[in-house]
Amino acid sequence: MPDIEGHALQDLPLDELMACHECDLLMRREPVPLGHRSVCPRCGYELEIHRPHMVRRALALVLTALFLYIPANFLPIMHITILGQTSMDTVWSGVVGLYHSNMAGVAFLVFLCSMVIPLLKLLCQLFVLVSIRYKALREHGMLLLRGYQHLREWGMLEVYLMGILVSIVKLIGMAELHVSVGLACFVGLLLTQVWLEVTMSHHQVWGELCGEFDDASH
Ligand SMILES: [Zn+2]
Numbered sequence: 746m747p748d749i750e751g752h753a754l755q756d757l758p759l760d761e762l763m764a765c766h767e768c769d770l771l772m773r774r775e776p777v778p779l780g781h782r783s784v785c786p787r788c789g790y791e792l793e794i795h796r797p798h799m800v801r802r803a804l805a806l807v808l809t810a811l812f813l814y815i816p817a818n819f820l821p822i823m824h825i826t827i828l829g830q831t832s833m834d835t836v837w838s839g840v841v842g843l844y845h846s847n848m849a850g851v852a853f854l855v856f857l858c859s860m861v862i863p864l865l866k867l868l869c870q871l872f873v874l875v876s877i878r879y880k881a882l883r884e885h886g887m888l889l890l891r892g893y894q895h896l897r898e899w900g901m902l903e904v905y906l907m908g909i910l911v912s913i914v915k916l917i918g919m920a921e922l923h924v925s926v927g928l929a930c931f932v933g934l935l936l937t938q939v940w941l942e943v944t945m946s947h948h949q950v951w952g953e954l955c956g957e958f959d960d961a962s963h
Pocket residue numbers: 765766767768769770785786787788789790
């Protein structure tokens with residue numbers, strides 16, 4: 746393969762080169778046709794994928810996630826009955842409860858990681874997808890996509906869900922527990938976000954924002 750020999754790669758411009766994220770193999774970047782993907786010839790890692798109708802599918806998922814966001818955070822996750830007293834708990838009431846228990850710092854962190862950042866992430870993704878459709882907005886879309894990549898490290902819905910499941914297991918012998926619609930919405934929100942991450946592959950979104958696929962169908 747002449748393209749992976751040092752002297753041949755040196756002659757290529759930078760935008761025609763790519764490196765595998767897993768094994769660092771440097772190779773010539775080939776355009777990926779719609780509906781196909783490219784994999785690293787050395788380790789098999791998926792390099793790029795070009796999904797048909799990515800923008801439409803991702804928009805539907807972002808709107809679904811935004812629709813689930815309010816019930817997931819403000820509808821009861823579970824009803825707990827201890828000694829004849831019943832209480833309903835939501836994500837928001839958890840934040841307020843921590844604040845009133847003199848744990849303002851923890852309350853702020855939970856509020857940030859389980860409510861503010863997931864919402865900001867969704868709004869960034871929505872704007873990025875809209876900006877792909879409108880060329881005048883693409884520069885702002887690139888800025889927000891960079892911001893989104895930083896926010897990803899701070900959204901911790903998975904950790905919060907794990908906390909809910911652990912509390913359910915711990916409380917099950919001590920109290921009467923009934924899971925509520927809020928938990929279903931919370932799990933739905935989490936799954937939709939994971940699906941969205943898979944659908945919005947970074948290479949494809951950057952390619953769309955740079956106009957590489959302007960002739961292809963969205
Ligand atoms: Zn590789």
